[in-house]
Amino acid sequence: MNKTWNNRAWLMVLPVLLLVAFNAIIPLMTVVNYSVQETFGNNLFFFEGVKWYQEVLNSPRFHAALGRQFAFTAMILLIEIPLGVAVALAMPRSGPWVSVCLVLMALPLLIPWNVVGAMWNIFALPDIGLLGYGLNAAGIEYNFTRQPAAAWFTVVLMDVWHWTSLVVLLAYAGLRSIPDAYYQAARIDSASAWSVFRFIQLPKMRRVLTIAVLLRFMDSFMVYTEPFVLTGGGPGNATTFLSIDLVKAALGEFNLGIAAAMSIIYFLMTLLVCWVFYTLMTKGEEQ
Amino acid sequence: MRARWLVPTLYIIFLMLPIYWLLNMSFKTTNEILGGFSFYPHRFTTTSYVEILTNPVWYNGYISSISYVIINTVISVAVALPAAYAFSRYRFLGDKHLFFWLLTNRMAPPAVFALPFYQLYSAIGLFDTPWAVALAHCLFNIPLAVWILEGFMSGVPKEIDETAYIDGYSWPRFFVKIFMPLIASGIGVTAFFCFMFSWVEMLLAKSLTAVAAKPIAAVMTRTASTSGYELGLLAAAGVLTIVPGALVIYFVRNYIAKGFALGRV
Numbered sequence: 001m002n003k004t005w006n007n008r009a010w011l012m013v014l015p016v017l018l019l020v021a022f023n024a025i026i027p028l029m030t031v032v033n034y035s036v037q038e039t040f041g042n043n044l045f046f047f048e049g050v051k052w053y054q055e056v057l058n059s060p061r062f063h064a065a066l067g068r069q070f071a072f073t074a075m076i077l078l079i080e081i082p083l084g085v086a087v088a089l090a091m092p093r094s095g096p097w098v099s100v101c102l103v104l105m106a107l108p109l110l111i112p113w114n115v116v117g118a119m120w121n122i123f124a125l126p127d128i129g130l131l132g133y134g135l136n137a138a139g140i141e142y143n144f145t146r147q148p149a150a151a152w153f154t155v156v157l158m159d160v161w162h163w164t165s166l167v168v169l170l171a172y173a174g175l176r177s178i179p180d181a182y183y184q185a186a187r188i189d190s191a192s193a194w195s196v197f198r199f200i201q202l203p204k205m206r207r208v209l210t211i212a213v214l215l216r217f218m219d220s221f222m223v224y225t226e227p228f229v230l231t232g233g234g235p236g237n238a239t240t241f242l243s244i245d246l247v248k249a250a251l252g253e254f255n256l257g258i259a260a261a262m263s264i265i266y267f268l269m270t271l272l273v274c275w276v277f278y279t280l281m282t283k284g285e286e287q
Numbered sequence: 288m289r290a291r292w293l294v295p296t297l298y299i300i301f302l303m304l305p306i307y308w309l310l311n312m313s314f315k316t317t318n319e320i321l322g323g324f325s326f327y328p329h330r331f332t333t334t335s336y337v338e339i340l341t342n343p344v345w346y347n348g349y350i351s352s353i354s355y356v357i358i359n360t361v362i363s364v365a366v367a368l369p370a371a372y373a374f375s376r377y378r379f380l381g382d383k384h385l386f387f388w389l390l391t392n393r394m395a396p397p398a399v400f401a402l403p404f405y406q407l408y409s410a411i412g413l414f415d416t417p418w419a420v421a422l423a424h425c426l427f428n429i430p431l432a433v434w435i436l437e438g439f440m441s442g443v444p445k446e447i448d449e450t451a452y453i454d455g456y457s458w459p460r461f462f463v464k465i466f467m468p469l470i471a472s473g474i475g476v477t478a479f480f481c482f483m484f485s486w487v488e489m490l491l492a493k494s495l496t497a498v499a500a501k502p503i504a505a506v507m508t509r510t511a512s513t514s515g516y517e518l519g520l521l522a523a524a525g526v527l528t529i530v531p532g533a534l535v536i537y538f539v540r541n542y543i544a545k546g547f548a549l550g551r552v
Contacts, residue, residue: 007380009373016370016389016429019362023426024392027403083298090294099540103533104299106540107306110532112504114489115525122312122522123305130308133324161302168298222396225489243398247490250402263399274394278387 034260052261065245072241076159076220081213084167091172105165117229120158148238155227155239167212174208175201214277221270242266312522320518335523348503351417358421360481363428371436389430401494408495419495424485432477439473472542479539486532504528
């Protein structure tokens with residue numbers, strides 16, 4: 001659409017700008033403020049420059065949390081994206097079952113995040129949970145509060161349970177936008193199921209899949225509530241991801257400077273990835 | 288290809304298992320839960336539900352959750368409407384930068400903001416009210432609402448606006464009388480997503496409330512940690528938090544695919 005140049009449009013954007021700025025800029029400046037100061041209580045602050053940043057960037061604890069975060073995000077993307085696409089491809093294209101599928105699949109998306117954690121806690125308990133009891137009965141020793149591997153397995157499975165539906169819904173919407181004529185043409189050419197997928201369905205899903213990857217990357221990168229309720233970051237530090245580590249530093253140990261410097265580094269990383277994706281996405285749109 | 292239905296069926300069974308387990312636990316007595324593993328409640332009881340629906344500590348949690356979610360949805364949609372119109376119809380100084388800046392807020396980790404939010408809302412005296420949570424959730428819901436609405440509005444041809452102006456409509460009258468009915472389904476989808484993200488977010492909702500406005504899911508975690516092993520109550524409260532979401536999703540099921548089809552969410 002060709003848009004007219006009109007600077008008075010700023011007036012229409014103003015309420016949004018004020019509300020979001022109030023919520024985004026004031027807290028961000030507070031964090032920046034803490035990140036360059038030292039305090040000994042009694043509201044006495046001293047300027048410290050980049051000390052906290054150096055400390056965070058050199059701390060093995062931050063490196064470990066960052067490593068776990070990337071491992072978690074990579075696993076999530078590698079499982080959820082292909083699984084979501086596979087389910088979307090196998091879903092009926094029309095008929096009464098579509099609504100049933102959509103409603104049931106969207107259900108996990110609407111459960112408050114700490115209820116998801118609590119639900120999986122109950123589900124995975126080794127003595128009375130279906131998953132825990134089942135695995136132990138099958139001869140696999142499983143206890144997510146003691147074994148780091150079991151904790152990881154449970155956290156990843158929970159995230160797959162929670163968020164794959166988002167990928168399914170997005171991919172399904174992308175598939176529905178393909179006109180029937182494309183499939184008829186493919187049938188006339190007697191194309192194999194694989195080439196229909198590779199040359200018709202995948203290119204048509206490219207845009208929604210970019211959004212799915214972007215959203216899953218961002219949300220898994222800031223995951224906090226579900227793993228915190230399920231494992232509390234344990235056993236030990238095995239499932240302490242960036243957000244959990246951050247809240248531990250800020251509210252648990254009250255290391256305001258460290259926590260603030262971590263926040264800023266964390267935020268800048270998210271921003272960088274966000275910018276890369278945004279540029280890629282808008283480029284795709286212009287073509 | 289005959290067994291195509293198998294994949295979604297297995298996937299849905301996988302989704303339903305933990306929910307079934309929660310339901311199962313919610314109808315058991317504490318003794319039965321601690322007594323050992325069983326696939327269904329042998330002594331079916333609804334005491335947990337009765338306790339939640341009659342104890343004010345519990346049901347006030349629901350009331351405060353629902354009130355901040357509704358306030359947030361109304362504010363987000365109301366301010367996002369004109370802004371999305373501006374983004375979809377006009378070019379103005381810094382528009383692209385502004386749009387990107389809005390989106391970055393959708394992606395800011397709430398953990399970064401929890402502590403400063405607590406201080407900010409305490410300072411302006413809104414701490415522990417539904418308003419604090421509703422306003423804080425605007426941080427990610429307004430950008431989302433602008434993003435979705437802009438997609439819907441760009442689908443309406445510009446000639447409609449121009450014809451209305453020629454017919455002598457002022458902008459506000461045109462917007463309310465002609466334009467909003469045209470994108471009604473878009474407004475519905477937007478409201479749904481605002482409702483959803485405000486309903487499920489807990490980190491900010493928890494740090495901005497103490498007693499009076501505590502959201503239900505936070506009441507749940509606290510009860511679980513203070514009163515020991517009340518798994519039945521915990522499970523029943525969990526089941527009841529699924530209900531509003533399920534109702535909303537049932538009503539908007541036909542619009543969701545449409546909203547997603549625009550690739551905006």
